[in-house]
Amino acid sequence: MKILMAYYRYSPHTNGPSSYIDILKKSLEAKGHTVNLLSHDKKWLNIQIDNQQTADKYSLKCELIRRYQPT
Structure with missing residues (x-):
């Protein structure tokens, strides 16, 4: 199964949630899943x-607004 994990903070980061996400990602990959992590970069x-x-x-946000904003 292909899995996309979305994380608001930047990765890699050194805090509790980031450690949990890393462990979860490795565990899912060990079971044969393909896991990608979507996050901010260090400069946000x-x-x-x-x-x-x-x-x-910013460009991504503008494109999403253009596509999905009701007219």
Whole structure:
């Protein structure tokens, strides 16, 4: 199963929730699942997936508003 975990803070981070998410991700992967983590980057300017692929947060927000805002 493919799983996308969304986390508001940036990752990697060193606090309780981040530790839990890391453990959960590794546990799910050990069971054969594909897990990606969507989070902010350290500067809070971009959205990242697994600390690799990034997208500008402001541009993404504008595009989502354009697509889904009722007219």
